[in-house]
Amino acid sequence: MLLLQFFIPKLAHSSYILAGDSTCAVIDPRRDVDIYLDAARSLDLEITHVIMTHLHADFVAGHMDLAELTGATIYAPRLGQCSFDHVSVGEGDEIVLEDMLLKVIDTPGHTPEHVSYIVVDTSRGNEPIGVFCGDTLFVGDVGRPDLFPGRADELARKLHSCLHEKLMRLPDFCEIYPLHAAGSLCGKAMAAKRRSTIGYERLYNAPLQIRDVEQFVPALTENMPSAPDHFGRSTVTNTRGPALVRTLPYPRPMSPRAFLEASKHEKAIVLDARTYEAFGAQHIPGAYSIDLDTNFPTFAGWILPPDRDILLVASTADDVDEAVTWLRRVGHDNTIAYLDGGMPAWARAGLQTGQVGQVSAIDLHRMLTTEPDTVVLDVRSTSEFEEGHIDRAVHIEVAQLRTRHGELDKDKKIVLVCRGGNRAMIAASLLKQRGFHNLTNLSGGMTGYSAAGFMKQH
């Protein structure tokens, strides 16, 4: 038995290859599946199983691509009622892979159909060696049960039940192979560590310490982090079976004038994936800013309207490629063009540009005194804001600006603040689309503001 773990940052997504001597399974694959094909080839393994713990809310998975490219069989939870070819599994089912036995248990909670796979390596013994627990149990956290409108209470109770009546009955030494780590929005306080054991989590996992279900339910359903818009859409896509990546369009280069024309189409949106500083310097009026260096996929899923033709602005061909991959991972499949020559070419074509200025921590600190009317708008998450903020800052999370922008005065100067500088530029782009014009970005964000010594320690 061999276990390989593949981690994507930003989505903080772990997938796995579980291999015997000549065949292997891929558990919860990412959508761009070359990495599994390469690993299997280098180890002389045939991919025969594609195994899904659930129908993922936060990303579009690669099960269809893998099955098509390898001929592998897809295993998916019975309750998911998937419409693609697959073997449906549920409590009590077993999958055999050479010497290994995968015992299916239903573990609803994060999603209603969620199952986990307990692995027994029969070549070594009959006790479980590990469990693919998907989004049920994380290192230091559990899967959030609040993503299905109106069902949070029900799902939280189911989660509590399957955690304590199923997973916690596994032996201490049993390894856990979760789907996410710190950075994912499928939980609220995951650790950075990517794997753990039943025994260690039994002792120290905070939600697991809440044995009383009546305390557990509010703890897991109230004051939860906001859920991005695509969390609903991705589940539907995964259940239906996503389009094969090889059938998707790849963006073609487009001259500035053609790009401008294309941007006028009602289905089109302009997405600028350059750094926040480049966007601030000059951008196409109306464009969305999502810096590739921030949590690009999550914000792309969150703030970009679905089913649009995306016109991309990026700095290099590599960045185009990277942006397209991330967009597909959250279900934005139609990136049809990129701006040939980038913004310098746009400017040389004499086309209109917009600007958002930067302010350094030092200069903002001075402005707090000299400019009493300037609004400081903090767009971080609630938990970040609560850990410390500039005294007079107004707080509206970035994605909420789409509905709460009316709370702000368009005529005032607004300094946008986030952790590092790039989420604030997303916010700026949303506000500019809504007619705000006097916006400045705190470059370096609260990280820089703190590093400069301007935050009092509480």
Place this chain on the structure above:
Amino acid sequence: MLLLQFFIPKLAHSSYILAGDSTCAVIDPRRDVDIYLDAARSLDLEITHVIMTHLHADFVAGHMDLAELTGATIYAPRLGQCSFDHVSVGEGDEIVLEDMLLKVIDTPGHTPEHVSYIVVDTSRGNEPIGVFCGDTLFVGDVGRPDLFPGRADELARKLHSCLHEKLMRLPDFCEIYPLHAAGSLCGKAMAAKRRSTIGYERLYNAPLQIRDVEQFVPALTENMPSAPDHFGRSTVTNTRGPALVRTLPYPRPMSPRAFLEASKHEKAIVLDARTYEAFGAQHIPGAYSIDLDTNFPTFAGWILPPDRDILLVASTADDVDEAVTWLRRVGHDNTIAYLDGGMPAWARAGLQTGQVGQVSAIDLHRMLTTEPDTVVLDVRSTSEFEEGHIDRAVHIEVAQLRTRHGELDKDKKIVLVCRGGNRAMIAASLLKQRGFHNLTNLSGGMTGYSAAGFMKQH
């Protein structure tokens, strides 16, 4: 806390990055350390600690390079008496890395100075989360204690003691982070799986089931796999501190005639890293064959005499690069030239070549009947040979041919047999150096012979 595991195939070597929020330690680094620098950079981590469990016999480590490139401090076992700058550690010492505590325990056995590091993540709790146990405890196996001449009994007893009195006293849920997996010669029966837990190994690890030390000692010291020649040398090199990689020579291209002249120097040897089939087709007389696709580093450490100037024959520039990296990992630092244009250029220069023919499984099977005088020489390890072999095969392990070639008749036709075809070509090159001339290789080896249906199932 974040843990990253880095695995090198062939040497089957695992090293680790253990990271906090901004700093990290590298445990038992490989000699080519870019992979750690890249990982640290992408995670915005500073490498501050380089930690050694012991002074590795099977590879030359990258502790000096990492320390020089990052300014990190090296931690090494006190009993190792290392001559480079370091902090020496032993039983009871503790290393603090942000929220993490590494508790040192002495775990002699595989080597006399071996220590292990128990990790406590104090941000989560006081119980141990895992242990860097180096070559003491593996998945399914323990470190072999027979590598120090005359000390096998003593070391086996110490190993037994530290396994049961120290490691087995850790809780079931504690993870183990070993240095090797299947393929390494530092044990004899490791699993492919690269990590495990104390509890699982307690149940199923075969040597751990031998509680009586008087049974344990012979089980771990008798009938052990052969140990490659470089196992002695590497420990000395690691203790002294290996030369920095950036100071080592990189091979220059050399024309066929210059290569021929250089090969006549008494310090020079010719190493042919091409596939076994290419070597068989034509090679420089006197060259060593070690196919890059076989366990190149182990055989390079084993059969190439130390401290020689290596003249390399390879198929591509990438292969030159790969060969140099592997050679350095086992302490062959002086690859001074490669043959410009490869063997085709050598042949076009009208220089002498040698040949070793290939025979397919089907043809060998026929020859067994038609050529009763032909010797079938199986050069695999004893354990492989014992699992099944051609009835009339003579068995001498490849590296032993250096001393046991006298048991063979130079005038007879010999068919060389290994698992896949490339170790047999190593053997052929060793025999040709000793005057054998009628050699044929079973291409595809016993794998092909079995696949063709010629092995009776026992």
Place this chain on the structure above:
Amino acid sequence: MLLLQFFIPKLAHSSYILAGDSTCAVIDPRRDVDIYLDAARSLDLEITHVIMTHLHADFVAGHMDLAELTGATIYAPRLGQCSFDHVSVGEGDEIVLEDMLLKVIDTPGHTPEHVSYIVVDTSRGNEPIGVFCGDTLFVGDVGRPDLFPGRADELARKLHSCLHEKLMRLPDFCEIYPLHAAGSLCGKAMAAKRRSTIGYERLYNAPLQIRDVEQFVPALTENMPSAPDHFGRSTVTNTRGPALVRTLPYPRPMSPRAFLEASKHEKAIVLDARTYEAFGAQHIPGAYSIDLDTNFPTFAGWILPPDRDILLVASTADDVDEAVTWLRRVGHDNTIAYLDGGMPAWARAGLQTGQVGQVSAIDLHRMLTTEPDTVVLDVRSTSEFEEGHIDRAVHIEVAQLRTRHGELDKDKKIVLVCRGGNRAMIAASLLKQRGFHNLTNLSGGMTGYSAAGFMKQH
């Protein structure tokens, strides 16, 4: 005006970008057109014209791909009667590209429809600055007129006429931009230099010195080099418009057993693109050998039957890619699979292999004395053979073995000889397909044999 020349070795093919400030033309493009798109992008040029001098016999061109990818207009000779969308041009027509004027002249000879384009840079003056003369005039040679069966005399006379009455009337300083250089079979004695001038060629170009047409015709039509089989096919393909590269299959990896099954299909052939030494060591029985290091495209066009499904054996993924590109350049569009794991995997699957031994120059020289019955078969071109050969060598050009193999005795030992060793292996593969079994290759070929000092100087 800017002129860029792009050269492909082996086919010895030159294509050109002729650019103004913002637009450019590509003249006689190769089939894989990324190189032009990249060059145009880096110079901020739009490709607006694709210009053909004639409908190339020796390669399949990229005019359709370029036009589809850029929207450029194709210009092709009127007499070619091309069936794709294009502007047809002939004597007296002019094409304007910014400041540049391309004056069309009919220059039949190499092919009946051939035109040349005289370039005038009107920003500098009215005299011609250069001429795209295709396969009419080369550096040191002229285009061969003998490729159309039964029309050699007619075309040679037309060639003589257009050379002297058109091209030689251009001024001395006028540059010539030919389509080929040394190595191409579209002439018989081209220089390595890739461009020249009218004046220099007027003085020193050998065929141009033959002013009497009655001497010119036999000189250009008798004792010409053999023409590869694909020379007929490519013209037809280019006239019809080749399939777009993006619509062609790309080979999928295939396991040894599946590859064996696929090879049994009547449309399938196995092509081994590995080095001659690897092919000799072991190959799939019935495979064609064409070493990527030899003139792979020309021999692929020559000896591989058209319209087959090609099953490829190569050493690396890069080699697969390179082979596919070359195959497409000569119209072999259906490379459907490659052998996953290469020949080592085939051998490990226990499948049958064939061998062809190598002999070094030194050993062959000895055999000439000790083995009087051994046949030495020289497969080089007639002109190479005539420049010097082993005394008792039989001469049959490699491609002619397909029809002349009956002249050889299958029961005799045959040593195959070419210049470097790889064409002889093509010959070996052809002979093995026809039942020859006692074949040996002179590795290093006559180059090595000469370098070893065994050729008397004449």
Place this chain on the structure above:
Amino acid sequence: MLLLQFFIPKLAHSSYILAGDSTCAVIDPRRDVDIYLDAARSLDLEITHVIMTHLHADFVAGHMDLAELTGATIYAPRLGQCSFDHVSVGEGDEIVLEDMLLKVIDTPGHTPEHVSYIVVDTSRGNEPIGVFCGDTLFVGDVGRPDLFPGRADELARKLHSCLHEKLMRLPDFCEIYPLHAAGSLCGKAMAAKRRSTIGYERLYNAPLQIRDVEQFVPALTENMPSAPDHFGRSTVTNTRGPALVRTLPYPRPMSPRAFLEASKHEKAIVLDARTYEAFGAQHIPGAYSIDLDTNFPTFAGWILPPDRDILLVASTADDVDEAVTWLRRVGHDNTIAYLDGGMPAWARAGLQTGQVGQVSAIDLHRMLTTEPDTVVLDVRSTSEFEEGHIDRAVHIEVAQLRTRHGELDKDKKIVLVCRGGNRAMIAASLLKQRGFHNLTNLSGGMTGYSAAGFMKQH
């Protein structure tokens, strides 16, 4: 004979390989010589000669590196009195390379020691086939003779003499292989085309039409383009023999705070190679801006003080690499560090930043009416400015701002204008170093301004 031309953009530098069958010469090599080594290897050529036409003012050459790496002999003009090992040549000398003869002629003018090499391919005939004329004769122009203070008249006369009495006596068909093309400052009106012939230039080369030396001298010495600062330094470096590239420092990553400290050293300067838009958004106060997309090497040679330790700000590791290569090509050898994490990391460290805003063409056009006090400062070359400019623009060339900044009012708002937007940002960085604070950049420059329709056609 084979001729390969290698072109570097920005410096607009052509170097050449002139090859026979097995050996070759490199003429006027660039400093980074891998490209020649690779070309020679792929053609199986040995580099035996390194040939210099003169001791180049505008770039540091690779003669020392090539000689050291290949053992080739350097040939350099006798009058250059070079201090490295070489064969010195002058009028009447001949160099033999296989069948080729290189006849040396003295061609002073651009520099006093300049020679040219007339090539005769004796395998074809005795007339010259081409001439390596360095910076004497270009396509459409001649080498500028005004670079040596006080010697312009003398050198212009010598140039006139050698052009008419030597080069123009070559036959029409003789090819010319010049060192530069459009974009170089070694002439004032070169064509983009990279090669030509004697006859064509005789007819259309503008300076060659000025037969009267008394008209020629002022035409070539008055109103010449400005010469960058490094033009003097490079000649000295080339004469002495530049340091070997492999001995030069390569920049190490440096954290923001360490970078800040290092920047305070009196030998240190900060060079920002990012796009003009990124520099404008935020930059380290005091940094030089030179956008990699502009003529980076020329401006680096021009405005950066020599012999400084360069601290580099770039966007990617590839950009660091590219910047270092360009800097070395103009003799800036000490790039000792780059900012790890780039400007986003600097901002997150809470360090001070500076800003220069962008204005679009449309907005500037409106400002011309609404802001009568705003200064429009055009920093293009005189010839560009004279071709058309905004009516009220003040003109000072970018490099001259170092001395002429006093002509501007620090308290006024200044909009900086160049062709595309990046030279204006160089200017902004120079002005900010001198205390200007109210600067805005016309993004897209005059190109965008014209494209937007705001320039009246004259």
